Amino acid sequence: MLVVACGGDDEPPASQLVDYRRDILPIFSEHCFACHGPDEGRRLAGLRLDTREDAIAERPDGRRAIAPGDPAASLVIARVRETDPARRMPPGGALSEAQIALLERWIAEGAQYERHWSFTPPSRPEVPGGAVDDAFDAFVHDRLADEAIEPSPPADPATLIRRVTLDLTGLPPTPAEVDAFVADPSDEAYAALVDRLLASPRHAEHLARDWLDFAGYGDTNGIYFDEERTMWPWRDWVIDAFARNEPFDDFLVAQIAGDLLPGASEDDVLATAFLRHAPTTEEAGIDEEEWRIQYAMDRASLVGGQLLGITVRCARCHDHKYDPIPARDFYRLTACFDRVRDRGRTAYQEEGVPLLAAASPLQREALDAVRADIARVRAELDALDPQGALAAWESSIDRTAPAWTAPTYAALRSERGTVLTEDAAQVIQASGPVPNVETWWLDITAPSQIRAIRMDLGGRRASDAPSISEITARIESAERRTSVRFEIASRLDGTSIPEIVDGRTTTKIYVESPTTIVLVPAETITLGEGETLSLRIDQRQGWSGVFRDIRVRVASEPRATLGDELDAILATPRASRTTAQQSLLRDHVARVHAGAEMRAVAQRLSALEARERELAAIPSTRVMRDDDPERVTHVRLRGQFDQLGDRVGCGLPEVLTLDDPEANVHDRLELARWIVGPTNPTTARVIASHYVQLLFGRGLVGTPDDFGTRGEPPSHPELLDWLAIELRDSGWDVRALVRAIVTSDTYRQSSRVRAELLARDPQNRLFWRGPRGRLDAEVIRDQALFVSGLLVESIGGPSVRPYHPDGLYEERQDSFGELVTYRPDRLPEQNHRRSLYTFWRRGSLLPSMAITDAPSRVTPVARREITSTPTQALALMNEPVMVEAARHLAERMQREAPDDPDAQIRLAFRLLTARTPRDEEVAVLRATYDAELDAARTDPAILGVLAIGESARDSAGDPAAHAARTLVARTILNLSETLSRE
Secondary structure, three states: OOHHHOOOOOOOOOOOOOOHHHHHHHHHHHHOHHHHOOOHHHOOOOOOOOOHHHHOOEOOOOOEOOOOOOHHHEHHHHHHOOOOOOOOOOOOOOOOHHHHHHHHHHHHOOOOOOOOHHHOOOOOOOOHHHOHHHHHHHHHHHHHHHOOOOOOOEOOHHHHHHHHHHHHHOOOOOHHHHHHHHHOOOHHHHHHHHHHHHOOHHHHHHHHHHHHHHHOOOOEOEOOOOOEOOOHHHHHHHHHHHHOOOOHHHHHHHHHHHHHOOOOOHHHHHHHHHHHOOOEEOOOOOOHHHHHHHHHHHHHHHHHHHHOOOOHHHHOOOOOOOOOOOHHHHHHHHHOOOOOOOOOEOOOHHHOOOEEEOOOHHHHHHHHHHHHHHHHHHHHHHOOOHHHHHHHHHHHOOOOOOOOEOOEEEEEEEOOOOEEEEOOOOOEEEEOOOOOOEEEEEEEEEOOEEOEEEEEEOOEOOOOOEEEOEEEEEEEOOOOEEEEOEEEEEEOOOOEOHHHOOOOOOOOEEOOOOEEEEEEEOOOEEOOOOOEEEEEEEEOOOOOEOEOEEEEEEEOOHHHHOOHHHHHHHHOOHHHOOHHHHHHHHHHHHHHOOOHHHHHHHHHHHHHHHHHHHHHOOOEEEOOOOOOOOOOEEEEHHHOOOOEEEEEOOOOOHHHHOOOOOOOOOOHHHHHHHHOOOOOOOHHHHHHHHHHHHHHOOOOOOOOOOOOOOOOOOOOHHHHHHHHHHHHHOOOOHHHHHHHHHOOOOOOEOOOOOHHHHHHOOOOOOOOOOOOEEOOHHHHHHHHHHHHOOOEOOOOOOOEOOOOOOOHHHHHOOOOOOOOOOOOOOOHHHHOEOHHHEOOOOOOOOHHHHOOOOOOOOOOOOOOOOOOOHHHHHHHHHOHHHHHHHHHHHHHHHHHOOOOHHHHHHHHHHHHHOOOOOHHHHHHHHHHHHHHHHHHHHOHHHHHHHHOOOOOOOOOOOHHHHHHHHHHHHHHHOOOOOOEEO
């Protein structure tokens, strides 16, 4: 056992005094303080051992619990050596002989107490050897020397660039980046690499994802129905703050009290959503005051645990058992957050008051960029003469009414058991079960050319009006699946309803009475031999009804793309049309009927205009506002909301102000400024340790939200204080802190394990090797999307819904509402975005995330726990997005190494591990490829792997070879080396 974890059976050398913090306090905290510590209400025998004054005081019988200099006269020693189990302390177990010897030696030396290390403000220690520029290494190497341990050699360049790129951006390096660094792995080249990564938007997103854990971010309320809430603008704010490298003290002050800053901006107020992430209930019949005060206590626990590093929440019901934190101090901290006029029940977003209706900084930036793009693309379109294209189209179009015909169906299917049949009038009738949500699939085999689709939506099967949440279409065959993009969706009268084909899941239309909609694909749908058009109609609103019948008709004539409004304009002589009418018809022709170049530009303009409308919508976010300044906060006796104790005002935990007894705060802004001020002993240490943890997998303190007496002592106390002071004195420059860590020799060591040290220090607390560990859930997914070319790297915006097992939401809850069912986004620009933007439903997390240890964030997360289970391998091998990524990686392998399976294997291996595989590794994967190729040529079912995922397949080449490459790529994607950073 290492000295860093003393207080066990290790004893310091005879020449060294027993250290209270290191040697004695862990014994007292583990075995004594529960009954003889700070909690007056639970204290037994009137004995207190956590303060020297009480411990050495004379008791009524004239004896002392601790008699300094005289172990034999000390009651504590007598009781721990008691042979009668009924009288021996601690109850239920005995101290080891080594622990008792430590106590006796400490008492003999005078029983000197010291304040717990974290309750004393840090001071700048001397750097061993005076190596200030390499302080991180100096402290680590000094400690290793004390333990007679040699540091590990440097990691090889390929391993190092993959490690640092994943650690700083959450994405792997490209082969070109690896080659460049391998060619020049000098310190200067490495420093330039680190600086480039730190300046990347990917770095800001990666740090933001970590901060979402820290704050306990979620897109839902977390309790009862677990309905949706709008909090993503705060996520945008966090990304923007990290991108600007905002000083971390300003970053924290804004999140705790931005609304109280003089002249607070909308962004300052938005930052305070940090304090509004805690779960809230939607249940009717609750006592709203009980839950309202719960939310205030949640904020106090967030700030106390995550920023102050003390478990203040343990003092909610009684004085803290181990740390000197009375319940009164917990409620004083709670009082700082108890002036918000929020509600106990928040079923819907608008009830989550106070709210801020404002765009996020990234939203504003994106809107400006889109408007600039619109002006540029509109000029590009005008240069192509759309007016001339309209005239040419009008002169050539057949004015005969289009022939609308019923399609031929290969199958009519439903998700929830609804029976679909086509009657003699070619209307699809629904019978059987009447679910409240449903999805229909209409598999069309003819006609082979479809220019437009009309759907006559019939009446309802239940009392509620039916709704359409989304309509999608795909051309499907055994080996391909190609999504159809609809350029136009409108009612027959011309009213645009783009929300039903935009691929998003939160938009819908209600159909109060029978109506007709027109769908126009961006390109004519052409069905080849053995192909079907699978038309999917989602009726998944959750609280609406479902349709009784639908009639579908299709046409191939150009005029079929016109609804009633455009058809009437076409029938109007050109000279009699208004300017608006002429523009409508011109824009329609440009988007649907013009030549390929103009059509592409017009469709791009249409997409930009849709994006502009989306960005112009102003979200409302839950924020802080002290709009109830007269509210009185009380101690809640035994933690019960209706048992009021003393009145308390906003204040600090006294244990953190021992060196500044005059410190006092009256509101959140004063609290925030004290937190980042020089007299606060904990926060700078907490943040410094946190970023060491982010890069090494473990911080300098192994219990990141408990720097108290029950937490682990720091492995390198002087290094922790050095980093804390450096962070504070640098102007709270977190980017500089991260740079100092990753440019250290300690970080750049090989991560290879030495057996003799694994037994001594299995957790690498002494940093005798470089960091290694399994990638986080989000990084695993993002890496697969990145190397396959699928990753969409747009920044900011609302959360997206990637693939999710059907029916899981329904199994998890028995309710109605927007989230009664999961509706995945259908467009690649949504479901292939970075996992940072994944919709985070706390009561039903995306299974592929949960199984690889992503937290629900029902509470703030100080550190993720990493597990290794067989089900993780099963999930990652079969998760649709991983298979889809493997399919596209296989296409990349063929593009970049055509028809050379060995070269393709080497390419994929390098993309994912940054190293060239050994010949024997290539041989194993080549044998797999050959076997899968033979199987795919004899078993057509294997080609089904090419149809997984919403993205289109490149139909060029041999489908069997593509399937075999896909399965090899899937294997490489799931190697332990791929899923880890070393």
